[in-house]
Amino acid sequence: MPRACCQPPRLRGWGGNGPDRKGSGAGGASHRQPGARLGLCPRAWPVLAARAPAPAGGGPCTARSGGGSCGASQRATGELAAFLPLLKKAAQGSSQKGLSCSKAAIVNISSVLGSIERVPETFFKPVISYRCSKAALNMLTRCQALSYAEDGILCAAVHPGWVQTDMGTQKADLPVDESVRGILTVLPTLSEKHSGSFWSWAGETIPW
Template sequence: MGALGARTVLLSGSNRGIGLGLVKQLLAAPKPPLWIFASCRDPEGPRAQELRDLASKHPNLVLLKLDVANPVSVTEAARIVERKMNGSGLNLLINNAAIYTPTASLDVVDAEDMLRTYETNAVGPMQMAQAFLPLLKKAAQESTEKGLSCSKAAIINISSVMGSIERTPATFLKPVISYRCSKAALNMLTKCQALTYGKVGILCVALHPGWVKTDMGTQEADLTVETSVQGLLSVLPILSEKHNGTLLNWEGKAIPW
């Protein structure tokens, strides 16, 4: 695994699954980030106990109360991070928080489920990028690196192969309509962010972590959290301007739109 190089990292959905796995492996790196901001909806609740235990042992880990579907919560979290950064920028924003309704076939999916899923999986990452854009721009301006990279300034949207329209026939064993459509929207958001934010030095990439053994992925999945996260953290350091606006899997292989 190459060194990530990002001095400051913020993750959403950090209290379980892939988000928690990313926090753990970032903390265990030979050169961990100076600051890791780990956010979730209820950092004081029972589902965040493991995250709190990590924070008690690692002074560079800061827990944030953040609901990506709530604009007020996102704005307040950005203010807290800005104060903590004390004039420095944010190198890496990882939009990981997502929801999933396994029974959402075309027969049963309704407007409420579609809207709720879009709100978290597509609108949430958009609002996160908007709120933290000033800090990301600052990091890009502060950097002496040429080109685009995660150590300079980057937005990484955790997406899914289920958002790939071309791959839908091969993956339609699980229809999960609301999740698929929201991730396809997230992929389009990533492309639009790349075309817009790339001009100011911010790399924007969508990553598919694989089918992972989590509450969302179920225990039938192919990958453990540890394997998926190791793959993701191996891909992040090699991302450059040639990957801007692309969808890659956890091994760094391109996935068609």
């Protein structure tokens, strides 16, 4: 279960994605060179991280310029359109059976704040627009899992925790390396039965 951070009763990692503008943090490096974080061949980099912006002035993160759920959706759509042919090619060229991150995968960086079931325990900080953007990303993950299963592409959402980056600030309770190690430990364990699921950096399933 998530541990309490320095400002009770907050849950550890409520802030969602934590990469800074330079790409450091739980999702930053994998966003720039997805497969490199998993040790994959460059021509088969199969992981795509789609991120929605952080809440503007509402939490430990600040929104990027021109942000908003619509802007994030457009960016994610454009990124997926560019990556999808490569993902399909990687899956088709793989000798592996079933689905896995070492074959081809879309990993969306979500947040526990996007969990509808856990709203009562996390609503001490409303940040409603941020919650909605992450809930929409979770829906996208489920739809992607159904849409691309036949193409051999695994799809999952991951909550990286509240990470100590420029966006997460030093008030966050999760060091970058701990979040990254956690995510890179979780991803290789995902298989066909996990496609369309929502995970934390610590390897725990999160309810939608």
